[in-house]
Amino acid sequence: MTDVLQTGAVIGILGGGQLGRMLSVAASRLGLKTHIFEPGANPPAADVAHMVTTASYEDEAALTAFAETVDVITYEFENIPTSALDILEKLRPIRPNRRTLAVSQDRLVEKAFLSEHGLRTAPFAAVDDEVDLAEAIAEIGTPAILKTRRFGYDGKGQARIMTPEDAEQALADMAGAPAILEGFIDFSHEVSVIGTRGADGEIACFDPGENVHRDGILRTTTVPANLTSAQRTDAVLLTAKILNTLHYIGTMGVELFVTPEGLIVNEIAPRVHNSGHWTQNGCTVDQFEQHIRAVAGWPLGDAKRHADVQMENLIGDDMDRVPHIAKETNAALHLYGKAEVKPGRKMGHVNRIKT
Amino acid sequence: MTDVLQTGAVIGILGGGQLGRMLSVAASRLGLKTHIFEPGANPPAADVAHMVTTASYEDEAALTAFAETVDVITYEFENIPTSALDILEKLRPIRPNRRTLAVSQDRLVEKAFLSEHGLRTAPFAAVDDEVDLAEAIAEIGTPAILKTRRFGYDGKGQARIMTPEDAEQALADMAGAPAILEGFIDFSHEVSVIGTRGADGEIACFDPGENVHRDGILRTTTVPANLTSAQRTDAVLLTAKILNTLHYIGTMGVELFVTPEGLIVNEIAPRVHNSGHWTQNGCTVDQFEQHIRAVAGWPLGDAKRHADVQMENLIGDDMDRVPHIAKETNAALHLYGKAEVKPGRKMGHVNRIKT
Numbered sequence: 001m002t003d004v005l006q007t008g009a010v011i012g013i014l015g016g017g018q019l020g021r022m023l024s025v026a027a028s029r030l031g032l033k034t035h036i037f038e039p040g041a042n043p044p045a046a047d048v049a050h051m052v053t054t055a056s057y058e059d060e061a062a063l064t065a066f067a068e069t070v071d072v073i074t075y076e077f078e079n080i081p082t083s084a085l086d087i088l089e090k091l092r093p094i095r096p097n098r099r100t101l102a103v104s105q106d107r108l109v110e111k112a113f114l115s116e117h118g119l120r121t122a123p124f125a126a127v128d129d130e131v132d133l134a135e136a137i138a139e140i141g142t143p144a145i146l147k148t149r150r151f152g153y154d155g156k157g158q159a160r161i162m163t164p165e166d167a168e169q170a171l172a173d174m175a176g177a178p179a180i181l182e183g184f185i186d187f188s189h190e191v192s193v194i195g196t197r198g199a200d201g202e203i204a205c206f207d208p209g210e211n212v213h214r215d216g217i218l219r220t221t222t223v224p225a226n227l228t229s230a231q232r233t234d235a236v237l238l239t240a241k242i243l244n245t246l247h248y249i250g251t252m253g254v255e256l257f258v259t260p261e262g263l264i265v266n267e268i269a270p271r272v273h274n275s276g277h278w279t280q281n282g283c284t285v286d287q288f289e290q291h292i293r294a295v296a297g298w299p300l301g302d303a304k305r306h307a308d309v310q311m312e313n314l315i316g317d318d319m320d321r322v323p324h325i326a327k328e329t330n331a332a333l334h335l336y337g338k339a340e341v342k343p344g345r346k347m348g349h350v351n352r353i354k355t
Numbered sequence: 356m357t358d359v360l361q362t363g364a365v366i367g368i369l370g371g372g373q374l375g376r377m378l379s380v381a382a383s384r385l386g387l388k389t390h391i392f393e394p395g396a397n398p399p400a401a402d403v404a405h406m407v408t409t410a411s412y413e414d415e416a417a418l419t420a421f422a423e424t425v426d427v428i429t430y431e432f433e434n435i436p437t438s439a440l441d442i443l444e445k446l447r448p449i450r451p452n453r454r455t456l457a458v459s460q461d462r463l464v465e466k467a468f469l470s471e472h473g474l475r476t477a478p479f480a481a482v483d484d485e486v487d488l489a490e491a492i493a494e495i496g497t498p499a500i501l502k503t504r505r506f507g508y509d510g511k512g513q514a515r516i517m518t519p520e521d522a523e524q525a526l527a528d529m530a531g532a533p534a535i536l537e538g539f540i541d542f543s544h545e546v547s548v549i550g551t552r553g554a555d556g557e558i559a560c561f562d563p564g565e566n567v568h569r570d571g572i573l574r575t576t577t578v579p580a581n582l583t584s585a586q587r588t589d590a591v592l593l594t595a596k597i598l599n600t601l602h603y604i605g606t607m608g609v610e611l612f613v614t615p616e617g618l619i620v621n622e623i624a625p626r627v628h629n630s631g632h633w634t635q636n637g638c639t640v641d642q643f644e645q646h647i648r649a650v651a652g653w654p655l656g657d658a659k660r661h662a663d664v665q666m667e668n669l670i671g672d673d674m675d676r677v678p679h680i681a682k683e684t685n686a687a688l689h690l691y692g693k694a695e696v697k698p699g700r701k702m703g704h705v706n707r708i709k710t
């Protein structure tokens with residue numbers, strides 16, 4: 001890989017969902033091509049990618065052939081099997097790096113990493129069996145939440161423990177997977193910072209957004225977030241600390257709980273993030289292009305926010321509202337081209353610009 | 356074709372240049388796919404298209420196969436051979452319609468159409484031979500400009516006649532092609548209106564932009580343009596008149612000369628237009644998405660301008676400046692992925708947002 005990718009270079013993207021789709025579009029603005037690797041047929045990103053490989057992460061030949069056509073490899077989700085990464089990293093650079101993946105793939109490792117570097121998290125303890133769980137509840141108290149250490153997203157793989165009597169069912173819900181117990185945080189609201197670190201160490205963070213979830217799924221992100229200027233500064237500084245500590249290259253999402261005692265890190269996502277979609281219509285350079293710029297060795301773009309925006313996810317039957325949204329003033333639609341509407345499935349989003 | 360194209364529907368685009376590329380990206384935002392038909396190999400639009408057919412406009416089988424995979428056909432340039440259109444229109448709707456193409460493919464027909472509908476143009480006369488030319492010069496006077504009736508763009512196929520002595524060389528420059536003599540207009544500046552008419556007759560025009568050309572090629576478009584509010588209204592109304600008269604569906608560019616006596620129509624382009632690229636960073640819905648919305652039977656989007664913008668074309672060696680532009684604040688880059696830099700070749704553009 002040359003230091004700075006030039007027109008016509010190819011970025012390999014692991015994962016072909018909507019994030020890969022919007023990364024492909026961003027790459028095109030910089031004259032770069034993308035090659036999507038995705039096990040599922042007809043992924044959203046395929047509509048706007050230069051090449052698509054449909055193969056499993058266990059298919060060594062497909063992984064090798066994929067890597068050989070690209071200049072650098074990035075990803076749109078963090079749960080990539082280690083065996084696939086082992087093959088790919090011998091052939092091409094992977095950005096963000098594997099240490100970041102190792103940290104973010106496991107909630108326990110992630111929390112330990114954050115604590116170790118002086119960042120506040122919810123109280124937590126590893127839970128492999130009922131003995132661990134009883135000890136963890138004794139230490140952390142209830143209410144608390146038991147989560148699988150790996151592969152959880154959008155509220156999946158989680159069980160609430162309101163009283164110690166819920167413990168048995170919660171552990172059963174983990175289906176034998178290694179878990180982590182996290183104490184409840186008494187927070188007023190959640191915000192997230194989307195930050196990018198370039199290949200040369202330069203950092204640019206977007207203005208924090210305020211997130212509202214329903215049923216464990218992000219519904220809206222609003223900028224500006226309800227934060228004091230000190231909290232805004234804290235949020236950006238701790239994001240920069242995480243990016244620097246990990247020698248990160250690319251865009252990251254950092255979810256934060258706002259409490260009277262300060263900001264608490266909920267989780268980090270080593271990729272472009274749903275709560276950063278507002279940047280498509282609120283900034284000159286959006287989170288997708290920042291990620292591509294970082295991965296391609298380019299200088300980062302101007303992350304300044306030029307508008308107030310509310311991003312609303314379109315989930316499942318929300319698609320029925322698209323004909324009305326299409327007629328709204330100041331509304332920018334972003335649909336993902338998914339043929340089948342399912343409950344809880346992210347089908348698109350709309351950025352409403354407040355003028 | 357259903358009235359309104361739904362997620363997963365395919366828009367066929369004739370031509371795979373940068374306009375097709377940016378149309379493909381816009382289609383993806385609405386959940387639609389594109390299929391590019393382009394004789395040249397590896398066209399810019401291929402990087403972000405769902406399908407690409409590489410074939411000549413004389414290849415009937417390829418045209419038929421292309422049409423059968425798409426729901427509607429549009430185009431990114433106006434000089435499509437009539438024989439190809441004859442084949443395609445039997446299979447799928449072509450938007451904008453063929454009447455528009457017939458008008459805009461021939462400068463003489465276009466000028467006659469505009470005059471017929473009460474719109475002011477430069478004085479003009481058909482020139483097929485030296486007798487016609489002598490008569491035309493006698494009527495229109497010099498300086499004047501002789502242009503081929505068809506296939507001219509970016510200043511090609513044109514010869515200036517400063518005095519009657521230039522006539523012979525100018526006619527030779529036409530190489531036997533039917534031509535049109537146009538009188539010089541004493542204009543202060545050029546503006547263009549990018550307007551869209553939806554399938555239901557709804558019309559939305561973007562704020563006029565002010566164009567600066569060099570060597571016959573557009574260099575910059577700036578919004579807002581230097582226009583009185585009466586001129587701005589005139590510009591939009593005459594654009595709407597052209598769109599309605601042609602029963603047009605899609606986005607059109609209308610170039611206008613500003614003179615003390617009013618606006619004079621220079622030319623119309625039945626497609627998205629270089630002078631509308633600023634809308635990508637100045638409006639919630641850009642000219643490309645408006646075109647796709649119209650062609651797909653969707654309601655038009657909100658064309659309101661929310662920022663002052665200057666679009667600068669990156670032509671040939673201007674690409675050397677990209678590393679610097681990438682670091683500018685408020686600068687949005689749009690590169691076309693063209694491998695080879697040539698003098699006069701449009702390689703990309705940058706939209707600079709003025710805040």
